[in-house]
Amino acid sequence: MECAGLGRCKIALSFAIICDLLGLVILMIGIFAKLKLNGQDFGDLLIYSGSILVFISLVGWVFWYTGNIEISLEELQQDYKAKTGTLARLARKISTRFSTAPRKNVNVKERKKLENIYSTHTDLPAGTSTPLQEVTLS
Structure with a gap:
């Protein structure tokens, strides 16, 4: 039935x-x-x-x-296309920054590369440390 x-x-x-x-x-x-x-x-x-x-x-x-x-097939295909708007670019940029953020288990080569990136920023107040200076190597 x-x-x-x-x-x-x-x-x-x-x-x-x-x-x-x-x-x-x-x-x-x-x-x-x-x-x-x-x-x-x-x-x-x-x-x-x-x-x-x-x-x-x-x-x-x-x-x-x-x-x-x-949900129709056309709606599904529209949702999974690559977005090209400003908001999508901003989201990709933030996502890549978070995925390349310094981690506590950073090897020496990566640490030096990231230190060079942080040393180019001069907007830090005097006496403050970057997040990389607080990471201890094991």
Whole structure:
């Protein structure tokens, strides 16, 4: 029996519905039933358990919803083209700076090369050290 109206991800949908129904039943039992065992009331436990199950069902609903999003092939191809705008150039520039930033485990050749780059910057206040001067070689 095929249910075409439910879309894809039927497992996530069934998980969400089962958690919702079970959580609501447990929640209603905790609210309206007077459950006492050995003099202790278990209504609060059922109320919290039902609420947690309803909250967990949100995971199933999100998976079901995102699994049913349809994107055309043209939209996918547009998203994966190389960007040429100013913002894209700025993002690439920042990314390359972060990827070439000095690290604590820098060998001697790389350290000297980076020291030459940092020594060309004269905008540092007197007496301050560059990040490379704080790195200790092991």
